[in-house]
Amino acid sequence: MKKLDTQSVEIIGRNRLINELLYAGIENAMSARDRGLDLVAYVDLNDQLDYFAAVPIQMKASSTRAFGIDRKYEKFPHLVMAFVWHVASPVDAVTYAMTYKDLHAIAEEMGYTKTLSWMQRNSYSCSNPSKLVIERFEQHRMTPEKWWELVTRRNIAGS
DSSP states (O other): OOOOOHHHHHHHHHHHHHHHHHHOEEEEESSSSSSSSSEEEEEOOBBBBOOEEEEEEEEOSSSOOOOEEEEEGGGGGTOOOEEEETOOOTTEEEEEEEEEEHHHHHHHHGGGGSSSHHHHSSSSEEESSHHHHHHHTTTTOOHHHHHHHHHHHHHHTTT
């Protein structure tokens, strides 16, 4: 199998994310420009909800396991960071999603916010996360029910 280039990984990851949202009954609006948000997931009025709920999502796709955190995303209230791993393998592909605040808590717990990278560049990335990091991510493994909960929670959606 041919190795995927970064644009292909991004497209496949975004399409997987959109498919997951649609399967969960959640609409999406993609950003026309890259200003830190890839898309907004939302639920408008329907028979299950009597309010509009929306969350901004920044998606990071990878053909392996990889994640990063960048302080530039702090400025987006209630931002959801979605990590789509193993995009080249539909059998192994998985999506984790959490608020920036949750990701930052994991980064602090792992000591990443004390690294030179964080101190100098306000970011940290890892292309081979430890078993402990993967354990912390597991509670954020997405299912249709978890997507629904994440998008429609009033405290997240700003309602």
